[in-house]
Amino acid sequence: MKIALLGHGTVGQGVDRIITNRVRGVEVARILELPERLTDPRMTSRFEDIVEDPEIELVVECMGGLEPARSFIVDALGAGKSVVTSNKAVVAAHFEEFAACAQSTGASLLIEATCGGGIPWIASIEKVRRIDEVTSFSGIMNGTTNFIIDAMVRQGTDFDEALKRAQEQGFAERDPSADIDGIDVKNKTLIAACVAFGCACTSEFPVTGLRTITKADIDLFAAHGRTVKLLGRGVLRDGRYAVAVEPVALSSDTLEAHVPSNFNLVSLVGTTVGELKFYGQGAGMLPTGNAIVQDVIDYCEGRRPHYDFSADLSYDASLLRADYVLRTRATIEGARPFGPAAVVVHDVTAEEARRLLERACEEDAASFMAALPKEA
Amino acid sequence: MKIALLGHGTVGQGVDRIITNRVRGVEVARILELPERLTDPRMTSRFEDIVEDPEIELVVECMGGLEPARSFIVDALGAGKSVVTSNKAVVAAHFEEFAACAQSTGASLLIEATCGGGIPWIASIEKVRRIDEVTSFSGIMNGTTNFIIDAMVRQGTDFDEALKRAQEQGFAERDPSADIDGIDVKNKTLIAACVAFGCACTSEFPVTGLRTITKADIDLFAAHGRTVKLLGRGVLRDGRYAVAVEPVALSSDTLEAHVPSNFNLVSLVGTTVGELKFYGQGAGMLPTGNAIVQDVIDYCEGRRPHYDFSADLSYDASLLRADYVLRTRATIEGARPFGPAAVVVHDVTAEEARRLLERACEEDAASFMAALPKEA
Numbered sequence: 001m002k003i004a005l006l007g008h009g010t011v012g013q014g015v016d017r018i019i020t021n022r023v024r025g026v027e028v029a030r031i032l033e034l035p036e037r038l039t040d041p042r043m044t045s046r047f048e049d050i051v052e053d054p055e056i057e058l059v060v061e062c063m064g065g066l067e068p069a070r071s072f073i074v075d076a077l078g079a080g081k082s083v084v085t086s087n088k089a090v091v092a093a094h095f096e097e098f099a100a101c102a103q104s105t106g107a108s109l110l111i112e113a114t115c116g117g118g119i120p121w122i123a124s125i126e127k128v129r130r131i132d133e134v135t136s137f138s139g140i141m142n143g144t145t146n147f148i149i150d151a152m153v154r155q156g157t158d159f160d161e162a163l164k165r166a167q168e169q170g171f172a173e174r175d176p177s178a179d180i181d182g183i184d185v186k187n188k189t190l191i192a193a194c195v196a197f198g199c200a201c202t203s204e205f206p207v208t209g210l211r212t213i214t215k216a217d218i219d220l221f222a223a224h225g226r227t228v229k230l231l232g233r234g235v236l237r238d239g240r241y242a243v244a245v246e247p248v249a250l251s252s253d254t255l256e257a258h259v260p261s262n263f264n265l266v267s268l269v270g271t272t273v274g275e276l277k278f279y280g281q282g283a284g285m286l287p288t289g290n291a292i293v294q295d296v297i298d299y300c301e302g303r304r305p306h307y308d309f310s311a312d313l314s315y316d317a318s319l320l321r322a323d324y325v326l327r328t329r330a331t332i333e334g335a336r337p338f339g340p341a342a343v344v345v346h347d348v349t350a351e352e353a354r355r356l357l358e359r360a361c362e363e364d365a366a367s368f369m370a371a372l373p374k375e376a
Numbered sequence: 377m378k379i380a381l382l383g384h385g386t387v388g389q390g391v392d393r394i395i396t397n398r399v400r401g402v403e404v405a406r407i408l409e410l411p412e413r414l415t416d417p418r419m420t421s422r423f424e425d426i427v428e429d430p431e432i433e434l435v436v437e438c439m440g441g442l443e444p445a446r447s448f449i450v451d452a453l454g455a456g457k458s459v460v461t462s463n464k465a466v467v468a469a470h471f472e473e474f475a476a477c478a479q480s481t482g483a484s485l486l487i488e489a490t491c492g493g494g495i496p497w498i499a500s501i502e503k504v505r506r507i508d509e510v511t512s513f514s515g516i517m518n519g520t521t522n523f524i525i526d527a528m529v530r531q532g533t534d535f536d537e538a539l540k541r542a543q544e545q546g547f548a549e550r551d552p553s554a555d556i557d558g559i560d561v562k563n564k565t566l567i568a569a570c571v572a573f574g575c576a577c578t579s580e581f582p583v584t585g586l587r588t589i590t591k592a593d594i595d596l597f598a599a600h601g602r603t604v605k606l607l608g609r610g611v612l613r614d615g616r617y618a619v620a621v622e623p624v625a626l627s628s629d630t631l632e633a634h635v636p637s638n639f640n641l642v643s644l645v646g647t648t649v650g651e652l653k654f655y656g657q658g659a660g661m662l663p664t665g666n667a668i669v670q671d672v673i674d675y676c677e678g679r680r681p682h683y684d685f686s687a688d689l690s691y692d693a694s695l696l697r698a699d700y701v702l703r704t705r706a707t708i709e710g711a712r713p714f715g716p717a718a719v720v721v722h723d724v725t726a727e728e729a730r731r732l733l734e735r736a737c738e739e740d741a742a743s744f745m746a747a748l749p750k751e752a
Contacts, residue, residue: 018648022507118649120503124496130673131398131666255631255641255655263651265631272394273494273666275639279631279653290507290649297506302678 001300002029004050006072007063008043011086014289015060019296026296029056032063032072047072051079058299060292061085070094077101077109084295086113086288092187096200099307108304110295115188116141116264118287119280120294125195125268126305132270134196138233139266140259141188143282144172144179145210145230147262149218153227158215171262171283182209182230182245189232193243196268197236198311201243205315206354208246212368217327220339221249221370227257228370233320240316244350247370249325255279317351322374324353328367330360344372377676378405380426382448383439384419387462387489390665391436395672402672405432408439408448423448427455434675436668437461446470453477453485460671462489462664468563472576475683484680486671491564492517492640494663495656496670501571501644502681508646510572514609515642516635517564519658520548520555521586521606523638525594529603530636534591547638547659558585558606558621565608569619572644573612574687577619581691582730584622588744593703596715597625597746603633604746609696616692620726623746625701631655693727698750700729704743706736720748 003019005012008031016028028042030053035045047068050056059076061083063069069090076083078101085091091098091114102109112122116139128134140146144166151162163180166172178184186207193201210230221228226249234243250257255277259265264282269275281287326332327342335343345356353369360367379395381388384407392404404418406429411421423444426432435452437459439445445466452459454477461467467474467490478485488498492515504510516522520542527538539556542548554560562583569577586606597604602625610619626633631653635641640658645651657663702708703718711719721732729745736743 018507022648119652120496120500127496127670131394131669253634255634258629258631258634265653267655270666272398272662274657274663275655276495277641277653277655279643279651279655281650286648287650290646293507294503 001025001057002027002055003058003060003296004028004030004032004056006032006059006061008033008037009062010285011062011288011292014285015062015292018289018293023293023297026300047075051075051081056081058082058084058296060296061087062292063087064089066090066093073098074101077107078105080105080107082108082110082299084110084113084292084299086292088114088184088187088191092190092203095191095194095307096309099309108299109307110299110305111191112295113288113291114191116266116278117143117280117282117284118290119264119266119278119282121192121266121278122195123298124276124278125192128268128270128273128276129196129198132272134236135269135271136233136235137192137196137266137268138231140229140256140264141232141266141282142179142185142230143262143264144176146259146264147171148180148210149213149228150260152213152215152218156215159213180209180211182207185230185232185245189234189243189245192232193234193241194309195307196234197241197313198308199241199313200309201241202315205243206246206350208354208357208369210247212366213247214368217368220327220342223339224249225252226250227252229256229259235319236313237319239313240319241313242315242317242319242350244320246350246354249370249372317349320350321347323372324348324356324369325372326356326360326367326369328360328364330363330367332356332360377401377433378403378431379434379436379672380404380406380408380432382408382435382437384409384413385438386661387438387664387668390661391438391668394665394669399669399673402676423451427451427457432457434458434460434672436672437463438668439463440465442466442469449474450477453483454481456481456483458484458486458675460486460489460668460675462668464490464560464563464567468566468579471567471570471683472685475685484675485683486675486681487567488671489664489667490567492642492654493519493656493658493660494666495640495642495654495658497568497642497654498571500652500654501568504644504646504649504652505572505574508648510612511645511647512609512611513568513572513642513644514607516605516632516640517608517642517658518555518561518606519638519640520552522635522640523547524556524586525589525604526636528591528594532591535589556585556587558583561606561608561621565610565619565621568608569610569617570685571683572610573617573689574684575617575689576685577617578691581619582622582726584730584733584745586623588742589623590744593744596703596718599715600625601628602626603628605632605635611695612689613695615689616695617689618691618693618695618726620696622726625746625748693725696726697723698726699748700724700732700745701748702732702736702743702745704736704740706739706743708732708736
């Protein structure tokens, strides 16, 4: 089978290498690159050379960004070519449109590499859904923030130093906003929720990152037997669902609390299978390349994932409730003391907690908040 | 598609219920049961009624035990019917024979339910091997022993009390030997090794259970920041492999150390994907039933797993080395003190350690041993 790669950066080169060295029967026939980077006879800077080539059956998009990625994916699917992508931003923004395009021409859309790097997470959700309803999911889905927290916990560094190390080791971008403000996790949570719940989930849900966490916060939670992790979560009950991204102070007795370095750990609960958890490297050339190539091989072996958005679910913020700790100099009404400069508010929704934090930040921009789940 | 169940005990009833309620296009047409248990019009006590029925395409064996399970599986595969089984004992003993039978008639053998209950473990190993070499695997693969250790750690009970609770809650058989002596884990480790390494692995490898563990052992390791778990492990390097089943004293900082109740956690390392871990319920009617039904659906969707035993590997015990702690009243030459009544021997193979334990047990039958991995 002949395929084309859109982009030959870190991920594209990883995919090219794995397919060329290890996958029989698949040939990387064309590669889209910028005019100034045409260093290989397979390369072209004209997308038409790919979309109009009847021999190309599948297109692997690994450019990133919204445009032209969105147009290329729509055009390829529209031309009946299946698409494998690792681009979480564009899938989170246009998932329904892509699925509809694919359905109209009989092409397939394969998105394993958008969530959790080499972890077979999307395929596992799909597999569980063949038998079960997925009633909740939850996970550490961002390697950069996990690396930062792990360095703060194990090496006692402060946030800025840990971020610098993550950047030096290539786990964080020079502009780390998408990671530390929770945008990356938001995209992955939205994609996972759509697949898990079978509906076009809203992109309007509470998202809180980790930018303001300090060593003192780490120590405060450690004194309560807890470790903070940035989690994306979703829950489904009685035709209603809720999703959120926020720091959660987990019991040190959980598996999540012990996830090291830039690893991810994602969980789901299915009606008959119970709780399943999946752990692996969430990012990097080889794990992401691996996930893309697994999708390519799945396609070769006849897997045709079908994303279903037909479930009639309503968003209900009250499904995600917890106690929340706020470390802030602002005054929080109705809160009780939790530790030095920190208070706890009892039994509020993720949305209410997010509003509390926003108000606190108007007075003290360095305020930090974490959910304090009751089950821990 | 019409299928038959061999056996309608706990697992068979679970499979029947899940398929009837949740899987379209698959009908449980016949059920093999003992003559005195024919309570359903689909039931028969004659295996011929199933193996000679041209409408039955697939047979689900959930009887357990070696015979007649082995003969039924061989006959069904020989008649060109695909077989799904959860019977780890019979697959561990006859894996090569079954795979050869299946290959000769074009039938399929699907064994997800033999290892790790509802965890997609065998399918994940197969998936990883499409791209990578699996260089090692390791795991908590027995829910009963994990339940016992967890009760000893969290509730401070001794072994006998914890075993009694496991039996009361249905996690342990009245005769718990297969679980606490490591036989169950041995079978799963052997199956996983064959699938992961692509060879007919030897069944002659060191197996040590947990029968002699005491609360004092738990406390001794806790004082060293460690938790004991019963692990099955395998490693592959340069055309050589080794496997072992034994108690391992893991750092309390590992995910494994925090696996609660009767859950399992299995890991593998692949060349490009790195380390993946999978967590879920290892046993019980619904998780095992779920794994069987996933295999049935996979078969319906065209998955035809092919177990390859062609790798030319030699067994090399020296690949699995560690320090070992022995708690015994026997004298162990060359050992150094580790704690009250316990010594440590440095850098020996799992085989050498197993022989040391056997010799110690001649003098003190209550001796206990656990590996002390260096990386922890």
